[in-house]
Amino acid sequence: MNELLIAMLGGWEIAGIVVVVLVLFGAKKVPELMGGLGKGIKEFKKASREVQDEIQQAIEQEPPSRPVSRPPSQTTQPRKTPPATRSEAEDSDTSDPLVSKIN
Numbered sequence: 001m002n003e004l005l006i007a008m009l010g011g012w013e014i015a016g017i018v019v020v021v022l023v024l025f026g027a028k029k030v031p032e033l034m035g036g037l038g039k040g041i042k043e044f045k046k047a048s049r050e051v052q053d054e055i056q057q058a059i060e061q062e063p064p065s066r067p068v069s070r071p072p073s074q075t076t077q078p079r080k081t082p083p084a085t086r087s088e089a090e091d092s093d094t095s096d097p098l099v100s101k102i103n
Contacts, residue, residue, distance in 0.1 A: 009017075025033060 021030060
């Protein structure tokens with residue numbers, strides 16, 4: 001990609017960019033800026049390489065074994081108790097005045 005960008009820029013365009021950078025930052029700051037830019041690119045490449053290596057290792061690892069499932073007849077499910085009938089609820093809650101008013 002860098003080659004494509006440089007190929008599209010002619011000699012005068014590159015010289016113009018260099019002049020603008022020198023005017024904006026001065027001759028003393030340019031080496032520091034380029035050094036910082038180089039370190040940043042180096043760190044970015046290192047981080048991207050590490051991510052690619054982690055992805056490759058994850059792909060190469062065997063997938064975790066799936067748990068053995070039992071047939072539905074052998075699974076244990078909690079039993080549901082049937083709801084109480086209205087007459088049973090009335091018999092057990094008659095001592096509470098609020099419940100007796102609702103019923």
